[in-house]
Amino acid sequence: MTSQLVDLNAISEATARAVATDPAAAQVVFRASGTPTGTVGSEISARSHTVRVDEPPTLGGADAEANPVEVYLAALISCQVVTYRFWAQRLGVTVDDLAITAEGDLDVRGFFGLDDSVRPGFQAVRVNVRITGPETAERYAELQRAVDAHCPVLDLSTGATPVTTTLETA
Numbered sequence: 001m002t003s004q005l006v007d008l009n010a011i012s013e014a015t016a017r018a019v020a021t022d023p024a025a026a027q028v029v030f031r032a033s034g035t036p037t038g039t040v041g042s043e044i045s046a047r048s049h050t051v052r053v054d055e056p057p058t059l060g061g062a063d064a065e066a067n068p069v070e071v072y073l074a075a076l077i078s079c080q081v082v083t084y085r086f087w088a089q090r091l092g093v094t095v096d097d098l099a100i101t102a103e104g105d106l107d108v109r110g111f112f113g114l115d116d117s118v119r120p121g122f123q124a125v126r127v128n129v130r131i132t133g134p135e136t137a138e139r140y141a142e143l144q145r146a147v148d149a150h151c152p153v154l155d156l157s158t159g160a161t162p163v164t165t166t167l168e169t170a
Contacts, residue, residue, distance in 0.1 A: 007089075008085060008086045008089045008090070009089050009090055011086075012086065012090060030046070031046070031047075032044050032045065032046040033045050037052070037054075038054065038061065038062055038064070039060050039061060039062070040054065040055045040059065040060045040061045041053060041054040041055070041061060041062070041064065041065065042054075051071065052064070052065040053065050053066065053067060053068055053071055054066075054067065055067045059108075069104060069106060069121075069122065072104075072122075073102045073103070073104060073125070075153050076102055076125070076127065076153045076154065076157065077100045077101070077102050077127075078153075079151050079152055079153035079154065080100050080127065080129065080147060080151055080153075080154065081098065081100060083147045083150055083151040083152075084098055084100075084129070084131075084143065084147050085098075086150075087143055087146040087147050087150065088143055090146075091139075091142065091143055091146060093133075093135055093139050093140070093142070093143045094133045094134055094135055095131055095132075095133045095135075095143075096132045096133040096134070097130075097131070097132040097133070098129070098130070098131050098132075099129075099130045100127065100128065100129050100130070101127070101128045102125060102126065102127045102128070103125070103126050104122035104123075104124065104125040104126070105122060105123045105124045105125075106121070106122050106123065107119070107123060125157065127154075129144065131143075
């Protein structure tokens with residue numbers, strides 16, 4: 001895994017130089033839009049990409065795609081993967097293999113409004129990182145600390161992110 005075709009440190013260094021001369025260059029806006037499909041599915045567009053989402057039959061869907069909370073777990077895992085790659089290079093930590101899994105506990109009473117004391121989102125999420133390579137356990141623990149401190153999607157889950165919802169009617 002350490003022999004990426006792209007030098008991730010070069011990307012970090014170029015970004016640091018750009019931000020040092022123009023702090024406004026650090027601000028990036030990501031956008032996505034969505035429309036309903038099927039009974040409870042949706043089609044999401046982000047840049048030139050499409051993500052389709054559905055629910056299992058027990059939640060009214062056709063189970064044609066991953067559901068929204070599974071897409072969240074996929075986003076968390078993929079963000080962890082890229083953050084491990086960036087920080088392994090930055091810290092000079094050799095990683096031969098990396099595999100990440102995540103699972104979350106969800107109580108559907110919150111979503112369905114059956115019990116307003118139950119959160120509609122995950123009550124807990126567990127991320128398991130399996131990493132192999134020649135480094136010591138301490139070096140991999142250092143890498144994990146760096147990843148957990150810098151992973152944007154993990155931060156979305158553990159920090160408070162202000163969200164403003166605007167309703168437009170015609």
